[in-house]
Amino acid sequence: MEIDPFIFRLSIFILSIFIGYYVVWSVTPSLHTPLMSVTNAISSVIIVGAIIAGLAGNSNTIFSTSSIFGFLAISLAAINIFGGFLVTQRMLAMYKKKKKDK
Amino acid sequence: MLSANLSAIFYLISGVLFILALRGLSSPETSRQGNLFGILGMIIAVTVTFLSIGNFSTGFIVVLIFLLIGGLIGAFIAYKIPMTAMPELVAGFHSLVGLAAVFVAIAAFLNPEAFNLGSPGNIKLGSLIEMSIGAAVGAITFSGSIIAFLKLQGIMSGSPITFKGQHPLNALILISIIIITYLLCSTQSSNLFWILLAISFLIGFLLIIPIGGADMPVVISMLNSYSGWAAAGIGFTLENTALIITGALVGSSGAILSYIMCKGMNRSFFNVILGGFGATEQSASAKNKEQRPVKSGNADDAAFLMKNASSVIIVPGYGMAVAQAQHALREMVDTLKKNDIKVSYAIHPVAGRMPGHMNVLLAEANVPYDEVFELEEINNDFANADVAFVIGANDVTNPVAKTDPQSPIYGMPVLDVEKCKSVLFVKRSLSPGYAGIDNDLFYKENTLMLFADAKKMTEDITKNL
Numbered sequence: 001m002e003i004d005p006f007i008f009r010l011s012i013f014i015l016s017i018f019i020g021y022y023v024v025w026s027v028t029p030s031l032h033t034p035l036m037s038v039t040n041a042i043s044s045v046i047i048v049g050a051i052i053a054g055l056a057g058n059s060n061t062i063f064s065t066s067s068i069f070g071f072l073a074i075s076l077a078a079i080n081i082f083g084g085f086l087v088t089q090r091m092l093a094m095y096k097k098k099k100k101d102k
Numbered sequence: 103m104l105s106a107n108l109s110a111i112f113y114l115i116s117g118v119l120f121i122l123a124l125r126g127l128s129s130p131e132t133s134r135q136g137n138l139f140g141i142l143g144m145i146i147a148v149t150v151t152f153l154s155i156g157n158f159s160t161g162f163i164v165v166l167i168f169l170l171i172g173g174l175i176g177a178f179i180a181y182k183i184p185m186t187a188m189p190e191l192v193a194g195f196h197s198l199v200g201l202a203a204v205f206v207a208i209a210a211f212l213n214p215e216a217f218n219l220g221s222p223g224n225i226k227l228g229s230l231i232e233m234s235i236g237a238a239v240g241a242i243t244f245s246g247s248i249i250a251f252l253k254l255q256g257i258m259s260g261s262p263i264t265f266k267g268q269h270p271l272n273a274l275i276l277i278s279i280i281i282i283t284y285l286l287c288s289t290q291s292s293n294l295f296w297i298l299l300a301i302s303f304l305i306g307f308l309l310i311i312p313i314g315g316a317d318m319p320v321v322i323s324m325l326n327s328y329s330g331w332a333a334a335g336i337g338f339t340l341e342n343t344a345l346i347i348t349g350a351l352v353g354s355s356g357a358i359l360s361y362i363m364c365k366g367m368n369r370s371f372f373n374v375i376l377g378g379f380g381a382t383e384q385s386a387s388a389k390n391k392e393q394r395p396v397k398s399g400n401a402d403d404a405a406f407l408m409k410n411a412s413s414v415i416i417v418p419g420y421g422m423a424v425a426q427a428q429h430a431l432r433e434m435v436d437t438l439k440k441n442d443i444k445v446s447y448a449i450h451p452v453a454g455r456m457p458g459h460m461n462v463l464l465a466e467a468n469v470p471y472d473e474v475f476e477l478e479e480i481n482n483d484f485a486n487a488d489v490a491f492v493i494g495a496n497d498v499t500n501p502v503a504k505t506d507p508q509s510p511i512y513g514m515p516v517l518d519v520e521k522c523k524s525v526l527f528v529k530r531s532l533s534p535g536y537a538g539i540d541n542d543l544f545y546k547e548n549t550l551m552l553f554a555d556a557k558k559m560t561e562d563i564t565k566n567l
Contacts, residue, residue, distance in 0.1 A: 006228055009338060009346055016350030019121055024355040027127045029451065029476050030465075032359060032458030033188055034137075035127050036326055039352040040195040042120045042140055043333045046202050047169075048113075048151040049217075049340050053209035054165045055157045056216030062161050066213035071168045073205035076198045078172025079179070084195060085141050086180035091188075092137060094465040095130035097472055 034091045041084025047077035109154040110343060112146055117347030119143030124351060130471055147344050185466040186423045189455040190254045193322055197247035199329040200306075203240030203336050204299065207233050210339060211295055217340060223290050229339050230290070234283045236335025237295075238302040243328040245306030250321050253310075254455060260315025268312060269376065275305045313374065316420070316497075318455045319363040320374045327356025359457050366451030366477075368503075368514035396532065396544050398551040401562030404526050407550070409567060411488035413444040415480065417517055418460050419453045421494020421529070425556035428467040431493060434564045435469070441567070446483070447474040448517050450498035481518050490522040492543075493556050496529070500541045509539060525549040528559050 027035050053070025061067070104112075119139045126136015152162070183191050210217050210233055211225070219229040252258035279301060286294040313321050334349025364371050408414055416435070422428060435445045447469065453460045464474055484490060492499055499519040502509045519525055520543055527549055534540055543549055552559050 005341070006338075009341065009343075012343060013334060013338075013346050013350050016117075016121075016347045017354050020124070020351040020354035021358065023121060023124045023351070024358045027124065028129060029362075030449075030458060030461035030471055030474060031127045031130065031133060032362075033192075033456060033462045034133065035124070035355065035458070036192050036322065036359070036456065037188075037195070038123060038127070038137060038140055039326060039330070039355050040192060040199065042123060042144070042348050043199050043329050043352045044202065045116070045120070045144060045147050045344050045348050046199065046206060046333050046336055048147055048342055048345065049206035049210070049336055050202065051148070051151045051165060052155065052216060052340070053206060053213065054168070055155045055161045056209075056213055057161060058159075062164060064213065066209045066216070067161070069205040069209040069212070071164065073202045073209065074165060074168040075172035075175075076202040076205070078169045079176040080195050080198050080202070081144055081176065082173040083176030083180045083191075085137060085144070086177055087183065087188075087191065088137050088140075089134070090180060091185070091462055091465070092130070092133045094462070094468075095133070095471050096465070096468065097130075097470050 031092075031095075034088050037084050037091065038088045041081055041088065044077040044080035044084065047074060047081065050074040050077055104150060104154040104156070106154070109150045112150040113342055113344035114347075116143035116147040116150075117344045119146070120344070120348050120351060124355065143344075185462055186426055188462060189318060189322060189459060190251055192456060193247050193251040193254055193325070196322070196325045196329050197244050197251060200240045200243030200245075200247060200325075200332060203329075203332040204237055204244060206336050207237035207240065207339070208299075211237075211292070219339070223292075225290060227287060230287050231283070232335055232338040234286055234295075234298060236332050236339060237299060238279055238283065239328055239335055240332035241299050241302035242306035242309070243325055243332055245303045246310045246321075246328070247306075247325050249307055249310040250318060250325060253315055254318060262314040263311040268308070272305065272308055275301055275308070279305065309375070312376070315455070316452075317367075317374050319452050319457055319459075320360050320367075320371075322456045323356050323359035323363055324375075325356070327353050327360060330354070330356055363452055363457060366515065368511070394545045396551050397549065398553055400552070401554075401559060402566050403550060404552055404559075405563045405566035407524055407526065408438060408443065408489055408491070408563070409441065411443055411523075413446075413483075413487045414438060414489045414491060415484060415487045415519075415522065416445065416447045417490060417492045417495050417499060417519060418447065418449070418464070419493065419495025419498065420455060420459075421496075421556050423454055423459065423463055423494070425494065427493060427557035427560050428463045428469075430557050430560040430564070432464075432467040432469055434560050434567070437564050437567045445473065446480060448477065448480045448484075449474060450477055450495065450517055451515075453495055453498055477515060477517060484518045485521040488523045490519045490525045492519060492525065492527045492529075493560065494528070496534075496541055497539075499543055500539070502539065502542050505542075511539065519543060520546055520548075523548065526552055528552045528554065528556050530555065 330352025
């Protein structure tokens with residue numbers, strides 16, 4: 001009997017929750033704000049779905065309703081990806097150690 | 103064109119890079135490298151998607167244009183946003199993830215062939231269930247985050263909005279979401295799909311309006327979690343490993359942060375979610391409003407106390423963010439350090455409006471992160487410190503949480519500020535904090551109240567040092 005591919009995806013999902021659990025507990029509390037902004041950025045990998053929807057049409061159906069929703073989703077996700085990673089970078093650049101000679 | 107197997111491997115790689123991105127945040131040194139891993143993961147995922155579709159005609163150009171528009175807006179916001187506005191920004195970003203999830207679900211529902219999910223009106227059952235969950239959670243994330251954004255921005259009042267029958271109404275809507283999802287999956291009716299989206303938007307709105315401003319750390323973390331689950335739901339629909347892994351990571355990350363925030367307030371998750379905190383307590387405290395004597399002082403007195411101290415602990419709170427006092431504070435501390443006074447910072451887990459809010463502001467003001475301590479690390483040091491400088495914090499220092507079982511904040515972990523030899527409390531007035539209760543600390547023998555704007559007071563103290 002064959003196993004439904006859904007079960008494999010479910011396995012990945014469940015194991016990732018556990019990975020997330022342990023990885024996030026090890027995040028230092030002082031970096032909780034960058035954690036939120038970077039999770040924001042990476043969850044925007046949903047853009048792959050938006051790109052599939054946006055590219056689904058042929059030359060006559062580029063602007064079908066489905067593709068338009070895809071295009072809009074691409075822009076929304078792109079705001080998050082660029083905004084999220086860059087603002088995280090900006091924040092992390094500010095975390096500095098004490099200068100030793102003071 | 104990339105084969106399906108090869109692209110799946112690449113999606114897996116980008117999922118692993120996202121895990122490493124979060125792993126990097128375990129210390130500030132590795133965090134910057136972690137962020138680069140995240141960016142690399144995203145570039146791989148997007149590139150692989152283009153290559154696996156292999157359609158580089160007019161559509162591709164249009165996609166690039168939309169990508170560029172979004173990217174420019176995002177980059178512009180990221181560079182312009184002041185650090186004090188970070189909670190609003192994160193809430194705003196959550197709403198975008200939610201809306202993007204909804205749009206992708208709509209696109210997949212209207213054109214399932216593009217996603218290999220069957221044909222319109224005959225979508226594979228499993229995919230339809232996953233799609234509905236992704237769409238509903240995405241819609242809730244969207245409207246909930248919009249409300250959180252409006253409350254944080256001050257456009258909407260931060261006080262809880264409650265009305266009679268609120269909880270039964272919410273429960274009814276949640277049940278109807280489940281029923282409609284069931285009907286949608288059995289009938290494939292597009293009308294039901296739109297109704298599902300509409301009531302999901304509605305419930306997101308209703309769930310967040312009763313929650314007050316200072317509970318926002320929990321709300322933001324919770325919405326962070328929701329945005330992850332929405333992404334995972336869409337990931338199942340698209341059979342995309344990168345999305346499933348990321349959704350699970352973000353979902354559990356938000357859940358852990360919510361837990362940490364709830365623990366920081368000693369309140370159960372449901373207590374926060376059901377909302378209305380603060381609205382009911384105010385009447386109780388108004389009853390026994392007796393005038394008690396307080397000692398108040400000016401910048402000169404404060405400077406004198408600090409000059410004669412050998413160690414000072416600074417307790418920042420939301421008020422510091424509102425007054426934008428972090429830079430003035432750092433200048434004051436620099437002056438103190440020149441006088442060989444030991445200075446450290448004590449951060450309560452729920453200080454500010456989002457997890458880690460104070461840490462970011464202090465980092466922005468060039469405070470080295472190894473001078474900043476969490477509650478458990480520093481709480482024993484108050485007894486040995488000479489001066490505690492409380493700037494913009496209130497409830498998190500209230501000793502009532504340890505002594506009065508009747509108090510609404512009883513049991514909440516608080517900073518033992520009262521154990522210091524003297525306490526300087528910068529505050530604009532004696533008004534109670536968010537929990538609506540009086541702070542006993544104001545009336546202690548060793549407390550000196552400094553009634554002023556946090557930034558101005560800090561600057562004045564520096565002048566007098």
